Amino acid sequence: MDVRHCEICGKVFITDSPRKIFCSDECLRISSNRRKNESLKAEWAAYRSSLDQFKGDEREKPKMSIGEISVLAKKEGLSYGQYIVKYKL
Numbered sequence: 001m002d003v004r005h006c007e008i009c010g011k012v013f014i015t016d017s018p019r020k021i022f023c024s025d026e027c028l029r030i031s032s033n034r035r036k037n038e039s040l041k042a043e044w045a046a047y048r049s050s051l052d053q054f055k056g057d058e059r060e061k062p063k064m065s066i067g068e069i070s071v072l073a074k075k076e077g078l079s080y081g082q083y084i085v086k087y088k089l
């Protein structure tokens with residue numbers, strides 16, 4: 001016999017089972033629902049951070065200045081405008 005506090009409602013209960021940590025099936029159900037919610041939250045956080053990483057990559061794309069673009073355009077015998085259109089800058 002062992003006296004424990006329920007992890008969900010805090011009620012004191014007596015059990016023989018060393019694995020029993022909830023006073024009732026109701027508290028067990030609440031606990032498993034919470035765990036489900038937490039794993040969903042974790043999945044969502046992982047999804048969000050993968051999106052943020054993607055955005056980070058986008059931001060790291062080198063931005064060329066107008067001067068640099070016109071130099072590159074001249075090398076290809078294009079005007080600044082033609083170069084912009086060709087490379088969708």
Ligand SMILES: [Zn+2]
Pocket residue numbers: 006007008009010011022023024027
């Ligand atoms: Zn309980």
